[in-house]
Amino acid sequence: MRQNQKAIGVSKRIWIDLDNSPHVPFFAPIIQELERRGYSVLLTARDAYQVFELADFFRLKYIRVGHHYGKHRILKILGTFIRASQLFTLMARQRPDLAVAHVSRSQTIASLLLRIPSVAMFDYEFTNTSAQSGATWVIAPEVTADSAKGFKSHNFLKYPGIKEDVYVPGFTPAPSILLDLGLESANIVVTLRPPAVEAHYHNPESDKLFDAVMHLIEGTDHVKAVLLPRNVGQARSLRSTWENLFAAGKVTIPERAVDGLNLIWHSDVVISGGGTMNREAAALGVPVYSIFRGKIGAIDRYLADSGRLHLLESVADVRTKLALCRRSKPLQVERNDNRALKTIVEHLVSIVEGTARLEDRAAVETTTANS
DSSP states (O other): OOHHHHHHGGGOEEEEEEOSTTHHHHHHHHHHHHHHTTOEEEEEEEESTTHHHHHHHTTOOOEEEEEOOOSOHHHHHHHHHHHHHHHHHHHHHHOOSEEEESSOHHHHHHHHHHTOOEEEEOSOTTSOTHHHHTSSEEEEEHHHHTTOOSOOGGGEEEESSOGGGGTGGGOOOOTHHHHHTTOOTTSEEEEEEOOOTTSTTOOTHHHHHHHHHHHHHHTSTTEEEEEOOSSHHHHHHHHHHTHHHHHTTSEEOOSSOOOHHHHHHTOSEEEESSSHHHHHHHHHTOOEEEOOOSOOOHHHHHHHHTTSOEEOOSHHHHHHHOOOOOOOOOSSOOOOOOHHHHHHHHHHHHHHTTOOOHHHHHHHHHHHHHO
8 A cells, every 4th residue: 555545534534334243343344444544433323133233242343223124025025124324314414435345225225315435344155235326336246256147347346355364364362261151071072053033035945954953963972063144033043943952962052242353263163144254164174064045156165165054955865965974173373464354445445545447346356366
């Protein structure tokens, strides 16, 4: 970064909205790097899927705005516009120079009303495109971007690797989590994330696979599963449905938000009905199985083809392909030069400074491809 560009950036304000729990670890290093370069970051967060708890865990300073309105489509739409109006009122006073999120429909609407440029990031090409279509710029991983449809080429930027490559390189394991969760060295530790039943992409077939996994855990010796529900309601339902497994000590739910990467690192197997935890495990080299039964995105296909992710497509797959066994853990996490983080931050800086143009985009993509 040129020194004069850093000086210019001192007065620029970048607004980041945390709409879902995976956004917290993703944006934490981006925020740190933007602030290191002299930018002021305004942070808002939605009360959904432990966003507040994770933001507190990462010691982020944020403003609480809005909440989740449930899985009913009409309420979701209503909630999106209510939160957009709340964000509009708040940011009308703050007047940020750029709005950034990893898919936040409310932020996109508020940004359009405020007439400020916005960046919509995504890593799943089958997500609802309404949030991205109204954004000024779209940023996505190279693997996903190549298969995404419906966006104008002049406002599309890419970064190398996957979203999880942004923050996994900064992770340091801490074995104290095993003691905190009551896990012993003799346990085969399974980290299990249930399907997102309230998400628009949810497929009931995922629920059948989850039930099959729970039955497999029940019948396998020395296995202890750490269950990570998406909200309080789901936790309550799981405790009731699988009361016998909780009573037998086969399954536990953490009392508070935990460092997901740390838990994954100390697990022998990871099984998830969503994308982020699967990709985090793949990035850390932990055996991981997906019970997600929506449309499989390009990144998951890429990881599956390379043997880093196993797709379970039926109850029979759960019984025959899922191996609940202990793994040999390396002493430390493999490090890299974190090109994903560097590229994303450079994109945001070029956008907020008004230097992001078509020729710059081509240059960035050529450099990335040749790195």
